[in-house]
Amino acid sequence: MNVTYFIFFIVIVIGTLVITHWAAERSKTAHQFYVAAGSLSGMQNGMAIAGDFISAASFLGITGLVAFYGYDGFLYATGFLMSYVILSLLIVEPIHRLGTYSVADVIAARFPSNKMRAVVAISGICISVLYMIPQLVASGLLIRLLLGVDFKIAVCVIGILMTVYVVFGGMLATSWVQIIKTVLLMGGTLLVVFIVLSWVEWDFVGLMNEAIQQSPYGTSYFQPGNLFKHPIEKVSLILTLILGTSGLPHILLRFLTVKNTKQARLSAMSASWIIGLFYLMTLILGIGTIALVESEVLLQADASGNLAALLLAEVVGGDFLIAFVMAVAFATIIAVVTGLVFAATSSFAHDIYFYLWKQKRVDEKKQLQIARMVAGMIGILSILISMKMETSNVAFLVSLTFAIAASTLFPLLVLTFYWERYNAVGAYTTIITGFIVSLTLVVIGSEGYGLVQLANPGILSIPASFAGGVIGTITGKKDEHSYQHLLRKMYSEKQEAAPYD
Amino acid sequence: MLKNNKNETASSKVAEIKKKHRKLVSTAVITILFLVIIPLLLVAFITEVNRFFFFLAWGHIFLLFILAWGVGIWHYFFIRSLEQSRDNRGERP
Numbered sequence: 001m002n003v004t005y006f007i008f009f010i011v012i013v014i015g016t017l018v019i020t021h022w023a024a025e026r027s028k029t030a031h032q033f034y035v036a037a038g039s040l041s042g043m044q045n046g047m048a049i050a051g052d053f054i055s056a057a058s059f060l061g062i063t064g065l066v067a068f069y070g071y072d073g074f075l076y077a078t079g080f081l082m083s084y085v086i087l088s089l090l091i092v093e094p095i096h097r098l099g100t101y102s103v104a105d106v107i108a109a110r111f112p113s114n115k116m117r118a119v120v121a122i123s124g125i126c127i128s129v130l131y132m133i134p135q136l137v138a139s140g141l142l143i144r145l146l147l148g149v150d151f152k153i154a155v156c157v158i159g160i161l162m163t164v165y166v167v168f169g170g171m172l173a174t175s176w177v178q179i180i181k182t183v184l185l186m187g188g189t190l191l192v193v194f195i196v197l198s199w200v201e202w203d204f205v206g207l208m209n210e211a212i213q214q215s216p217y218g219t220s221y222f223q224p225g226n227l228f229k230h231p232i233e234k235v236s237l238i239l240t241l242i243l244g245t246s247g248l249p250h251i252l253l254r255f256l257t258v259k260n261t262k263q264a265r266l267s268a269m270s271a272s273w274i275i276g277l278f279y280l281m282t283l284i285l286g287i288g289t290i291a292l293v294e295s296e297v298l299l300q301a302d303a304s305g306n307l308a309a310l311l312l313a314e315v316v317g318g319d320f321l322i323a324f325v326m327a328v329a330f331a332t333i334i335a336v337v338t339g340l341v342f343a344a345t346s347s348f349a350h351d352i353y354f355y356l357w358k359q360k361r362v363d364e365k366k367q368l369q370i371a372r373m374v375a376g377m378i379g380i381l382s383i384l385i386s387m388k389m390e391t392s393n394v395a396f397l398v399s400l401t402f403a404i405a406a407s408t409l410f411p412l413l414v415l416t417f418y419w420e421r422y423n424a425v426g427a428y429t430t431i432i433t434g435f436i437v438s439l440t441l442v443v444i445g446s447e448g449y450g451l452v453q454l455a456n457p458g459i460l461s462i463p464a465s466f467a468g469g470v471i472g473t474i475t476g477k478k479d480e481h482s483y484q485h486l487l488r489k490m491y492s493e494k495q496e497a498a499p500y501d
Numbered sequence: 502m503l504k505n506n507k508n509e510t511a512s513s514k515v516a517e518i519k520k521k522h523r524k525l526v527s528t529a530v531i532t533i534l535f536l537v538i539i540p541l542l543l544v545a546f547i548t549e550v551n552r553f554f555f556f557l558a559w560g561h562i563f564l565l566f567i568l569a570w571g572v573g574i575w576h577y578f579f580i581r582s583l584e585q586s587r588d589n590r591g592e593r594p
Binding site: 074261262265272273 | 514515518522525526528529532533536537540541543544545554555558559562565566568569570572573574576577580581584
């Protein structure tokens with residue numbers, strides 16, 4: 001094992017464990033554990049959201065996609081960025097005003113039944129676990145590729161770390177791990193961008209011309225159509241990406257960690273700036289990779305393009321820069337999986353255990369104890385499942401997660417907040433239709449059995465879930481008071497978070 | 502009389518909230534349409550041979566960045582102005 005790489009990894013692990021120790025001292029109550037007592041500022045939360053959102057797939061994958069496919073690779077990134085427009089406009093404020101510790105709290109504000117809470121909580125857990133497994137599998141594969149460590153050991157190390165952060169440090173440790181990851185990611189990416197540009201003596205046009213010469217697509221490298229051959233596939237993917245983010249519980253929960261709606265809006269806005277600037281830098285990295293690293297070398301190293309940033313770092317900076325980029329990738333992985341464990345934990349401990357099982361008859365100490373136990377169990381379970389799924393199709397699981405999130409929780413939240421006529425029957429049919437249609441289409445689609453040539457089912461499953469919600473509402477009993485009740489809760493009753501102690 | 506005034510204030514508040522919601526939903530829908538329809542129109546009506554194709558395609562993609570950041574800023578100040586006008590009227594948040 002390369003000693004420089006190992007030192008960088010150890011520094012990241014020690015740094016994050018120190019944060020966890022500091023956060024553990026400040027996570028003594030359920031409010032502190034679940035939402036960091038609303039102590040984060042809008043800017044800090046924006047950085048944490050960026051840390052939670054930009055996965056290793058984004059950092060390494062988008063650079064590779066731009067390197068391989070040029071324009072289309074970059075178009076992929078804009079789908080992720082644009083999701084923050086939808087999130088800011090439609091979701092952030094109601095989530096902050098209505099939520100306490102979980103997404104189910106928000107829906108229960110309009111449809112306050114245990115059955116509804118259970119359905120939303122189970123959907124949230126499914127989405128978080130479905131997203132966590134491919135992240136863990138991908139991280140295991142990546143660490144194996146980078147360090148030569150066995151896949152199972154790599155998954156175990158990352159799994160144990162994420163569990164320790166959540167169990168001991170709660171939301172505060174999770175947030176600060178994500179903030180530090182964002183600083184490292186932005187700093188590291190900017191550093192590589194500067195090195196690449198100075199390598200070509202700041203001649204960006206020359207770099208583009210070199211990319212055209214090196215790419216197998218030649219002059220078409222900067223034109224659309226290299227990755228997305230069919231316009232329907234392109235629309236479907238973009239729809240799934242921009243709407244899926246608004247249905248990811250680990251992102252939604254982040255808006256509960258600030259003290260007021262102004263800070264929540266500031267969080268979303270600052271996150272979109274950070275994420276946008278990051279993707280602009282990946283464009284330069286991608287073009288730099290294809291120009292400075294031969295495309296055959298890139299293909300031989302990893303056909304998916306995930307090693308593009310590292311190969312570029314090797315060419316322009318040598319061993320030390322590779323170690324730094326690897327450390328950033330490692331921090332990226334642990335920050336994302338930690339957020340996912342946390343989302344699954346809060347759904348299970350707060351919604352299933354506290355509300356449904358114990359009917360709220362549990363004291364604060366016991367709640368916290370159970371939340372920590374649940375985090376530990378979810379961590380162990382995820383490690384065990386991920387170990388068995390070494391050969392699973394990561395892209396399939398990620399597209400399944402985004403498709404389910406965009407077709408279940410997103411339509412449910414939008415219709416709950418903005419449609420007066422919506423009722424409980426409509427809410428159930430929204431989730432059930434979205435879940436069944438997206439799951440079926442992914443399984444029979446080109447990423448699954450290949451019966452239908454559609455990799456991303458969003459173009460069908462998202463309208464289907466909205467249609468399911470409308471039909472369910474029309475057939476269900478008219479409920480005139482739930483919307484007025486919701487508006488009252490949204491605009492009158494929200495208490496500011498208790499100051500952090 | 503007092504009761505009537507109270508009802509009028511409540512209904513005007515609800516109307517204001519609904520107006521705000523309509524504005525947010527329509528902005529979101531326009532954004533989605535812009536994101537989805539422009540690339541389709543580009544491919545449908547302009548061939549890659551067209552000398553403007555390159556600039557239109559990249560112009561669209563960079564416009565999306567400006568749009569994402571611009572809408573974020575607009576939304577932040579739009580809600581702030583609504584809250585300020587509500588505070589000026591002496592209503593509780």
